[in-house]
Amino acid sequence: MKLNTVVCASFFITLSLACNKAKFDSLEKSKQIQAKQESPQIPATMENKPSPITNGSVTAETGTVTAVSTVLVVSTPANMIKAGGERMQASAKIIDSTEVPVVTWTISGPAGKADIGSIDQNGVYTSPANNDVAFPLVITATLKRDTKITGATTLSVLPKEVIFASCTQNSMTFPILAEVYSIPTSTTHIPDYANAAQAKKVTTVCMEKYAVEPRNFSEGFPNVANLFEYFSLKTKTTLVVPADGTYVLQLNSDDGARLAIDGKEVIDNDGLHQAYGPGPDESQTLGRKEVTLTLKKGDHPLTLNYFQGPKYRIALVLKWKTPGSSSFVYIPRDSFK
Numbered sequence: 001m002k003l004n005t006v007v008c009a010s011f012f013i014t015l016s017l018a019c020n021k022a023k024f025d026s027l028e029k030s031k032q033i034q035a036k037q038e039s040p041q042i043p044a045t046m047e048n049k050p051s052p053i054t055n056g057s058v059t060a061e062t063g064t065v066t067a068v069s070t071v072l073v074v075s076t077p078a079n080m081i082k083a084g085g086e087r088m089q090a091s092a093k094i095i096d097s098t099e100v101p102v103v104t105w106t107i108s109g110p111a112g113k114a115d116i117g118s119i120d121q122n123g124v125y126t127s128p129a130n131n132d133v134a135f136p137l138v139i140t141a142t143l144k145r146d147t148k149i150t151g152a153t154t155l156s157v158l159p160k161e162v163i164f165a166s167c168t169q170n171s172m173t174f175p176i177l178a179e180v181y182s183i184p185t186s187t188t189h190i191p192d193y194a195n196a197a198q199a200k201k202v203t204t205v206c207m208e209k210y211a212v213e214p215r216n217f218s219e220g221f222p223n224v225a226n227l228f229e230y231f232s233l234k235t236k237t238t239l240v241v242p243a244d245g246t247y248v249l250q251l252n253s254d255d256g257a258r259l260a261i262d263g264k265e266v267i268d269n270d271g272l273h274q275a276y277g278p279g280p281d282e283s284q285t286l287g288r289k290e291v292t293l294t295l296k297k298g299d300h301p302l303t304l305n306y307f308q309g310p311k312y313r314i315a316l317v318l319k320w321k322t323p324g325s326s327s328f329v330y331i332p333r334d335s336f337k
Contacts, residue, residue, distance in 0.1 A: 071095040072103070072151035074141045076125075078171035082208070083131035084160040086173075090123040092141040092151055103141040109157075110135050117157065127157055134158045166222035167206035170237065174206030175336035178235040180221055183307060185230050189270050190256055190305050193234055202227065207235070210304065210318035211330045214254060214275040214282050217314040229311035237336045239302040241295045245323030252276050252288040254315040257306040259291075266291045275315035287315070299337075 076090050092103050105123050109116035115128040116137055125139060137157050143149040158165060170177040181199040183191050191198035203224050220228045239261065241247070251259050251267045254275035259267040269289045274281065276288035308314050319328040 070097075070143070070146070070149050072101060072141060072143055072149050074139060074151040074153040076139065076153055076155060078173040079154070080156045080158055080165055080167075080171065080173050081125070081127050082158050082160055082162060082173065083127050083129065085129055086127045088125050088127075088155070088173075090119070090125060090139050090141070090153070092123070101141070102144045104144060106140045106142070108138045108140070125155070131157055131159050134162075163212055164205040164207060164221050166203075168204060170206050170337075172337075173333075174208050175333060176207040176209065176235055176237040178205050178207055178233045180205060180224065180227070181232040181234065182227060183230050183232050185310075187230060187232075187307060187309065188272050190258055190307050191232055193232075199232055202231075209330055209333050209336065210316055212314060212316040214252075214277050214279060214313060214315040216312045217308075218312055229308060232305070232307040233316075234303075234305050236301070236303045239300045239331070240335050240337055241297050241300060242335070243323065244297050245295065246292060247295050247323065248290055248292050248321040248328075250288065250290045250317075250319045250321075250328050251304075252315055252317040252319075253306060254282075254287060254313050255307055255309045257304060257316060259318070260303045261293070261295075262300050266293060272309050274313070275317075277315075281313050302336075 072092055072094055074090060074092050076088055078088070081088050090105065092101050094101050103123075105119045105121065107116060107119045107125065113135060115130075116135070117125060117127045119125045119139065123139075123141070125137075135157050137155045138152055139155065140150055140152040164178070165174045167174060167177070179193075179201055180203045181191065181193065181201050183199055184197075187198070193199045193201075203221055205221055218228050220226055249259070249267065251257055251269050252275050253269055255272050256270035257267075258265060258270055267289050269287070273286045274283040276283055276286065278284075304316075304318065306316050318331055320331050321328050
């Protein structure tokens with residue numbers, strides 16, 4: 001009887017220990033599950049790496065040593081140039097770098113185009129002597145230390161005799177901005193541009209200088225080829241006076257034109273009339289006026305408004321006599337901006 005009691009006691013002690021161990025194991029497992037639920041899960045494929053950084057065409061992981069991509073950019077002062085041996089400086093730079101790149105310059109044009117001009121080792125492009133139709137020219141710079149790195153820009157090479165160039169703002173090549181308006185056939189003077197009944201804006205063009213000598217005009221404007229009579233130009237630019245002194249300005253037009261400098265009208269050559277000139281279609285007495293001005297060196301806002309009546313003859317010429325000079329010359333392109 002005592003033996004059975006001891007056996008039973010031993011049995012219950014063993015059972016109790018087993019139950020306690022099971023409870024402990026269950027508690028530990030529960031803690032592990034809870035810890036896993038509270039901790040962020042990192043997929044094995046990520047290996048806890050930061051997101052990649054992209055720089056140009058180079059993608060690198062943070063913490064690794066990588067080469068930074070080199071971006072070479074080519075630019076020119078304007079996106080248009082005229083034929084006739086005109087020159088323009090191209091430049092190259094590396095983005096986000098103080099390095100002065102040493103490059104090789106090349107140009108390319110449309111297939112079959114024989115003369116596209118030339119470019120020297122310093123990036124100075126010279127336009128072809130002649131060109132009948134505008135064409136795109138690509139200027140390319142190749143980095144000498146790594147010829148796989150290149151940059152390029154495109155120029156439009158215009159005919160030598162172009163008068164009006166398509167544009168949205170003036171540039172080094174065409175520093176005069178001109179708004180083009182269609183006007184009624186009854187117009188006899190420069191219109192009021194704010195009055196829609198007198199003038200309707202149709203396009204914007206740019207000019208190199210005021211050097212439209214008396215001539216026939218039937219080609220119209222860029223994007224408005226059928227407008228060659230009864231139109232008006234509202235032009236503006238900045239006159240850059242090279243030195244203090246007395247200047248004589250001369251305005252010749254067919255039909256009317258009005259010139260203002262520094263916001264003040266200085267020549268009124270308005271009305272229907274021929275241009276002054278020796279030809280059979282020009283006048284020997286009308287069409288040309290002059291003014292003498294004392295101007296300071298520097299910038300002077302200039303506006304010149306013009307209108308053309310019936311086809312086909314037009315003219316718009318602005319010349320000056322500089323201090324100490326005895327003859328009139330076109331105000332050069334470099335004196336406008």
